[in-house]
Amino acid sequence: MEPITHEPRSFFDRYAYAIKGALIIILTLVLLIPTNLIQNLIWERRDRQEGAIKDIGNRWGNEQNITGPVLAIPCKAPTGELTYAYLLPEQLKVNGELLPEKLHQGIFNVAVYNARLQLSGTFNGDAIALLNLPPSALDWEHASLLIGLSDLHGINNQVQMTWNGKNYLFNPGVVSTDLFNNGVQVPVVLYPGDTGALRGNFSLELNVRGSGRISFSPIGKTTQVSIHSSWKDPAFDEAFPPQNRKVDSKGFTAGWQVQHLNRSFPQSWIGKKFNIHTADFGIKLLIPMESYQMTLRAVKYALLIIGLTFFIFYFIELSQRRAFHPLQYMLIGLALCIFYILLISVSEQINFMMAYIIASILTIGLITVYTATAFKSARIAAGIGGALTLLYGFIYVIISAEDQALLMGSLGLFIILAVVMYLSTIIKWEHTSKNKTIHQS
Template identity: 40%
Template sequence: MTEQNIIRKITDTVNNSVGFKVFTIFMLILVLMIPGAMIQSMIWERNSRKEGAVREISSKWGEKQTVSGPVITIPYKEYYEDDKGKIKYSIHYIHFLPDDIDIKGQVFPEIRYRGIYQAVLYNSKIEIAGSFPQMPLEEINIPPENIIWSGAYVCLGMSDMSGIRDQIDAKLGKMPVTLNPGIESSDVMASGVSTKIPLRQNSGKLLFQFSLNLNGSGQLFFVPLGKMNTVSLSSSWSSPSFDGAFLPEQRQIDDKGFKAKWKVLHLNRNYPQVWKSKHQTESSAFGVNFFVPVDLYQKTTRTAKYSLMFIVFTFMSFFFSEVMNKERLHPIQYLFVGLALTVFYALLLSISEHLNFDIAYIISGAAVITLITGYSISILKKRKLSLMVGGILFILYGYLYFVLQMEDYALLMGSIGLFAALSIVMYMTRKIDWYLLKLDSRDN
């Protein structure tokens, strides 16, 4: 036997080896994970671009809004002795929270577009009423002569001041007051409006009332600073998401919009009614998110996570077709099929940005199934096997669409589907003698 014949025999043995073929397919799957990762990166980039467009729209209308307060803040002097023995003082603030806060709001949402991207904006009419108790000076342990009564003010917090559309109608007691932008102390809230109030040591109960015309986008939250807090919201938005530290105790959602009511006690949060330090009151905020029900980037990301499974099952279909048909397939042909499967996600992403996600899924799936089935007819030489491959792809894409619709049960349905597919493969191949199997078309 010549050296050339030996090399040819070794080459034929390797080429006809099932193990080598499986190894080659495995390496191709690893290679195809690269374009899969590129697709994931493209989805992330498009989602980032969408978020940038939403921020741009919101910045000109009003960002997410968090309303907090009102709060009475009084400055006081705290004396200390410096290094040289001189008596000096620094200004600190003490904060008094209301006894009760009652908020009633009506929200008017709308969708604005920037190119192909959309953002949910809203205008809200908010009425805030309640009362402050008599100043509990016995709780603060500050000498009365150190309190700067002339510096007392009431503040109302808003996270984005650019959303204020009209002058805020405000009353303290029976007297209308004018609110000014800015807050001296950021111990309770970072931004908002305030006004000086004539307080005395024996000041009694103080009623308040505020009327806001406030623009925002995406989210409207409230901070429960009262001993008793009630918030009632209504809107024509039919897909709200109640979020934050507390959920509404009553809610009604239908096609015409929603109504929701919260009731929060001071015992439900982790800060007192009177304090002299800084507290993170935002951690107790609650409210509603206004979001678009179908997030195509989230759905496309979930779809792309199944790309490896699609490649594996499709390659298995071609491999078993190759085994049964005794028609050799080149690794390049496997690679073309894998790239066609990867292109599905690029098609889905690009089409769904302009059409409904379901329609985009049908168009993309039909295009890829048609492409691979037609290619299979050419390389497998048998229409029956090619249609079988197309049928498997149709079942895979159909089942994936079914899983995507069941967000809460997606893991369960996906696991059942994988188990069923593996069971079918094991049953169909139970009589194959893998040791004797060769991929040589001359071997019967």
């Protein structure tokens, strides 16, 4: 019998795999919509966490900034305006201990502390001469000592300063907001021209509560700060990193030394001329592995995970001649998206690493079982499971390595692209569009 050759197939039959590839690309882009919604969910949960931090801070004490002591002297400026001349200490030493705690509001943890600080140092009245004011312009008898505190609610003790053999009890409020908005002050009586009276040592104890962060203003011509704590996860401001630091399982110790040349304001000036907080430095008490930040990093790689997973299934279709319906691609994509919801919910209860492992196991297990049922092949399912395990492991390494994330990510993407290009050479592309000839006996 002569072979009977059917008419050439239609365009859709000839290019079915190409059309399906285009649909898969469209489906991948469509799945970015739920991943964007997941990002919005993460931001919403993060806002709730920040709300919890604010609520606890309002009750316990917010971030504390310590500035002072500063001597404020009423004066008459050359313009005739009544204002204040400010004199900063010659030396300022701060030694202290942070006693940390974790407070809870719902599922959220907030780091708080009690700070026990000892401040000491000296003044030098010679800097007043740099203001070029006549002696009559300064009202020495109505001078005040000021200490800036960002949250007075957190003060735990009666602030008392010993200076030149006299004790001074501070009161709430400041004589001027030129330097800071909140603080404590005490009037001191000085005498015109007697700058030698400023050279005596001062010392005071300050116990304050705060949350999250504590910082200091380097107002001394030489400022030395030494802090120790049992908190194991501190972060130090890099504008003025500690000259010495030690962080271990018992906590941390850190020490700073800042010179007046390191800042942008002098030892004395008149009025609201300088921002005294431009050189602030301090310590932040970190809650280890901030889950929302890490989850946001993971979501950024959603397109990579979905796209590569779909490519693997598409490659199996082409190489094994096994059909996989677009609806099945959609179900796999939704499973990959649900991974991030699992990651958010579980990481709110336990640490991020364990949450990532649990969410990965659940997602990979679901897709592997579904693949085994759809393809009726344990070998293909095991390959899919292994590939997803490597992929999720690679993503975790990237999001955990903050400093090397770009380098590792770019190298990883290069390797993945090389593997995809190699696999594309294995596929017999010409066989996907050829007409078939059917022989009939």
